Amino acid sequence: MYRSPRNDAGIIAVSKPTATPWHTMAVSDVGRALATDLSHGLSPEQAAARLASDGRNELQRKGAPPPLAILVSQFRSVVVAVLIVAAVVSAAVGDVIESGAILAIVVLNAILGFVQEYRAERAIAALARLTAPRARVLRGGRAAEVPAVEVVRGDLLLLEAGDLVAADARLVDATALHAAEAALTGESAPVAKAVHACAADTALADRTSMVFLGTSITRGTGRAIVAGTGMATEIGRIAALLDEASSGGTPLQHKLDQVARRLLVACLAIVTLVFALGVLRAIPPLEMFLAAVSLAVAAVPESLPAVVTIALALGVQRMARRGALVRRLPAVETLGSADVICTDKTGTLTLGEMTVRRVVTASGVYTVTGEGYATEGDIFAADGSRAASAAALRALLTAAVACVDAELTTRDGRPSIVGDPTEGALLVAAAKAGIARTALEGAMPRVAAIPFDSDRKRMTVIRRDDGATRVFVKGAPEVILERCTMIRTDEGVVPISERARGAMLEACALLAADALRVLALAERTLDGSPAGADAIERELTLLGLAGLQDPPRAEAREAVERCKRAGIRTVMITGDHPDTARAIARELGILTGGDEVIVGRELDMLDDAALAGRVRSAAVYARVTAEHKLRIVRAWKAQGAVVAMTGDGVNDAPALEEAAIGIAMGTTGTEVTKEAADMVITDDNFASIVSAIEEGRGVYDNIERTLAYLLSGNAGELGVMLVAALMGWPLPLLPIQLLWINLVTDGLPALALATEPPHANVLARPPRHRDAALMDRHFFRRIVFVGGLSAGVTLAAFVYELRSGDGIESARNAAFAVLVIDQLLRSLGARSATRTVWELGILSNLRLALIVVASFALQIVIQHAPVFEGIFRTEPITLARTAVWTVIGALPFFVLEATKILTRRRR
Numbered sequence: 025m026y027r028s029p030r031n032d033a034g035i036i037a038v039s040k041p042t043a044t045p046w047h048t049m050a051v052s053d054v055g056r057a058l059a060t061d062l063s064h065g066l067s068p069e070q071a072a073a074r075l076a077s078d079g080r081n082e083l084q085r086k087g088a089p090p091p092l093a094i095l096v097s098q099f100r101s102v103v104v105a106v107l108i109v110a111a112v113v114s115a116a117v118g119d120v121i122e123s124g125a126i127l128a129i130v131v132l133n134a135i136l137g138f139v140q141e142y143r144a145e146r147a148i149a150a151l152a153r154l155t156a157p158r159a160r161v162l163r164g165g166r167a168a169e170v171p172a173v174e175v176v177r178g179d180l181l182l183l184e185a186g187d188l189v190a191a192d193a194r195l196v197d198a199t200a201l202h203a204a205e206a207a208l209t210g211e212s213a214p215v216a217k218a219v220h221a222c223a224a225d226t227a228l229a230d231r232t233s234m235v236f237l238g239t240s241i242t243r244g245t246g247r248a249i250v251a252g253t254g255m256a257t258e259i260g261r262i263a264a265l266l267d268e269a270s271s272g273g274t275p276l277q278h279k280l281d282q283v284a285r286r287l288l289v290a291c292l293a294i295v296t297l298v299f300a301l302g303v304l305r306a307i308p309p310l311e312m313f314l315a316a317v318s319l320a321v322a323a324v325p326e327s328l329p330a331v332v333t334i335a336l337a338l339g340v341q342r343m344a345r346r347g348a349l350v351r352r353l354p355a356v357e358t359l360g361s362a363d364v365i366c367t368d369k370t371g372t373l374t375l376g377e378m379t380v381r382r383v384v385t386a387s388g389v390y391t392v393t394g395e396g397y398a399t400e401g402d403i404f405a406a407d408g409s410r411a412a413s414a415a416a417l418r419a420l421l422t423a424a425v426a427c428v429d430a431e432l433t434t435r436d437g438r439p440s441i442v443g444d445p446t447e448g449a450l451l452v453a454a455a456k457a458g459i460a461r462t463a464l465e466g467a468m469p470r471v472a473a474i475p476f477d478s479d480r481k482r483m484t485v486i487r488r489d490d491g492a493t494r495v496f497v498k499g500a501p502e503v504i505l506e507r508c509t510m511i512r513t514d515e516g517v518v519p520i521s522e523r524a525r526g527a528m529l530e531a532c533a534l535l536a537a538d539a540l541r542v543l544a545l546a547e548r549t550l551d552g553s554p555a556g557a558d559a560i561e562r563e564l565t566l567l568g569l570a571g572l573q574d575p576p577r578a579e580a581r582e583a584v585e586r587c588k589r590a591g592i593r594t595v596m597i598t599g600d601h602p603d604t605a606r607a608i609a610r611e612l613g614i615l616t617g618g619d620e621v622i623v624g625r626e627l628d629m630l631d632d633a634a635l636a637g638r639v640r641s642a643a644v645y646a647r648v649t650a651e652h653k654l655r656i657v658r659a660w661k662a663q664g665a666v667v668a669m670t671g672d673g674v675n676d677a678p679a680l681e682e683a684a685i686g687i688a689m690g691t692t693g694t695e696v697t698k699e700a701a702d703m704v705i706t707d708d709n710f711a712s713i714v715s716a717i718e719e720g721r722g723v724y725d726n727i728e729r730t731l732a733y734l735l736s737g738n739a740g741e742l743g744v745m746l747v748a749a750l751m752g753w754p755l756p757l758l759p760i761q762l763l764w765i766n767l768v769t770d771g772l773p774a775l776a777l778a779t780e781p782p783h784a785n786v787l788a789r790p791p792r793h794r795d796a797a798l799m800d801r802h803f804f805r806r807i808v809f810v811g812g813l814s815a816g817v818t819l820a821a822f823v824y825e826l827r828s829g830d831g832i833e834s835a836r837n838a839a840f841a842v843l844v845i846d847q848l849l850r851s852l853g854a855r856s857a858t859r860t861v862w863e864l865g866i867l868s869n870l871r872l873a874l875i876v877v878a879s880f881a882l883q884i885v886i887q888h889a890p891v892f893e894g895i896f897r898t899e900p901i902t903l904a905r906t907a908v909w910t911v912i913g914a915l916p917f918f919v920l921e922a923t924k925i926l927t928r929r930r931r
Contacts, residue, residue, distance in 0.1 A: 243476075372671070420567040703716065852866065
């Protein structure tokens with residue numbers, strides 16, 4: 025487990041490492057194994073020797089690639105290679121502006137990719153910041169405060185409420201000690217700690233004999249002997265997992281690489297054929313070469329990366345307005361293709377705040393409304409009537425306020441609790457009935473308290489009330505009930521009967537069956553001065569039971585249902601107790617039918633193949649560790665799923681890094697989780713994730729329809745040139761005309777298409793399969809059909825003018841005008857493959873409408889203004905002929921719109 029330090033200057037060496045886990049060993053055995061005096065701690069000399077031998081108590085990671093290597097790797101994409109070739113070709117034909125624009129796009133994409141990868145290096149730095157800056161230790165019999173990085177194995181940590189634990193340590197003694205471990209284990213409530221050893225197979229969340237680096241002490245005091253520092257801690261193991269995790273790239277990145285490869289091969293083949301045919305037809309080689317390279321530039325949709333970036337950036341802006349902040353642009357599209365959401369429970373599906381949900385007294389069962397620590401809410405009886413004035417209920421809530429140490433406060437404008445969350449929940453429930461702690465403290469000043477510990481399972485507070493001494497007790501129901509001789513009803517206090525005792529035990533069982541944590545509350549007025557806790561806590565009057573839970577968010581159930589309708593599987597992964605996880609999952613609709621609940625201990629017995637065989641039937645995982653979460657994500661990925669992983673704790677970070685998209689909680693999430701994530705949900709609400717999925721699907725639709733528009737236009741241009749070469753006709757379009765068409769029809773209209781808002785039905789269809797290509801057979805047929813229409817009307821105009829005897833310049837003018845008009849009008853119809861322009865509304869994408877009008881006007885100016893005649897080889901034409909060419913250019917648009925209507929009717 026550890027290497028032994030040097031034995032310098034008489035320093036006692038640590039015993040040889042043992043395979044026995046620290047949490048299973050007796051305290052004395054741990055002391056011997058670590059060569060530590062349990063009364064005096066290490067001497068300063070021992071601590072110095074161990075620090076020199078073992079190193080500092082800090083997290084490390086394997087060497088990261090240098091920044092230059094990260095930057096160079098951004099230029100290895102096939103898309104980037106195609107763009108660089110296009111830039112060189114553009115420069116070769118004299119179009120310096122377009123060449124510069126293409127290179128600017130390449131550099132911008134490289135910078136974005138560099139920033140994304142460099143950001144990942146900061147995740148481990150955030151983990152390191154979890155180490156407490158200083159720690160209190162016992163050295164040489166004296167308490168000392170030392171930098172946390174200098175804590176060593178064998179040090180005795182001195183712990184009290186408010187401390188951040190500086191290392192993994194085995195408890196030596198503990199008094200009412202509780203630790204908040206949600207960030208590490210997912211356990212929503214603070215864990216009561218005890219000195220006695222645990223079984224070897226005890227889950228991390230249940231190792232009550234240990235405290236862990238990065239967790240915090242919420243109550244009590246204790247001492248613990250440090251058993252692991254730095255990378256040998258549980259958080260150190262998570263840091264190592266974070267280093268190993270890899271999302272493997274996004275579906276969009278893979279699809280764009282596929283498209284680029286296919287385009288490269290197809291364009292080179294067609295351009296080479298056109299060049300060869302032109303030379304064979306005796307066209308001058310230089311002229312044919314310029315035409316071929318111009319055609320190559322036109323055939324490559326160099327605006328596609330810019331379109332993708334714009335589409336993703338606009339999606340980011342819309343998602344930010346809906347509570348989701350994107351740290352990495354491709355994550356927008358990836359979320360849209362997700363078919364599995366592995367979500368943490370605490371703080372994501374639930375509020376992460378303990379809440380009293382039900383109260384039981386001898387006079388009735390009451391439901392408490394409201395969420396978390398907010399005091400808005402009410403208390404209702406079983407018949408639906410408001411019940412805050414019921415006598416027995418008020419007595420119970422008064423006792424709840426009387427025997428807590430927590431404080432209800434506000435932090436960053438949100439209700440918050442200082443102290444134990446369970447006690448905070450009792451304060452909030454009382455506040456909903458109008459019972460405030462400040463008023464109670466003034467009326468009943470506190471005299472003494474008997475603290476909670478794991479053996480007594482109860483806490484008592486003694487208060488003075490108008491000369492009388494009153495005792496208020498809360499604790500485990502079975503412990504409190506056996507000490508009660510009376511019970512309070514709305515009519516007063518009466519002796520507790522066996523029937524009443526049995527009814528309370530039955531109510532306790534029912535609350536526990538609903539995964540509520542149950543507390544019993546009792547009181548007593550003291551006669552005289554009983555000596556000792558046992559005497560004080562007898563002959564109590566039972567007030568009732570309080571059932572507490574970290575409740576589901578109000579919006580979470582509807583969000584889960586929306587995921588189901590969208591074909592997305594929701595899987596709960598939590599470190600919480602399986603009964604609690606099962607109850608919450610059922611309430612939210614995650615656990616239904618034959619779905620399985622798998623516990624972490626069972627996961628340990630499954631190899632990767634066995635887990636892959638059961639992953640689709642498991643809806644809930646409970647009592648899991650960071651390693652378990654990572655394995656679950658990998659098992660889903662092995663099934664071909666696009667996995668989104670949500671979380672807020674340190675133990676979620678490796679799985680977030682491994683998933684196709686990691687989603688961190690903005691309010692409750694640790695800094696480590698946010699650094700590892702691709703997206704941060706600002707309101708910690710699962711419903712915001714579903715809204716982000718909607719935006720993600722809309723972004724992909726925009727990219728797909730823009731790609732279809734670009735390639736259809738390019739196919740039309742290639743078709744015009746190829747057919748002309750095959751038929752032996754003169755070149756229908758000159759190089760400068762091809763470049764202009766490429767600029768005016770590919771650039772701005774394509775960017776405007778990327779601004780299309782998500783259509784209403786995006787969540788009514790299943791997610792795309794991650795292996796589905798952007799250019800499948802249907803997509804290819806659509807490109808060929810649309811490109812054929814464009815080429816057909818362009819060649820028809822060209823041949824008609826050529827044979828009319830007006831000369832080659834007039835024929836090229838016609839082809840030039842018809843092709844531009846065709847592509848501009850087609851951009852309006854490209855907004856949807858199923859809905860017509862009139863159904864969508866032309867002004868619903870105002871940017872595109874304005875661009876089409878402006879580009880159309882510019883084309884008319886080019887073909888009528890004498891200043892452009894020498895540049896574009898045009899000649900003045902009549903408005904009547906312009907009108908004819910416009911009608912011809914509009915024919916493909918009307919055919920495609922009619923096809924949408926006919927296709928929809930057939931379906």
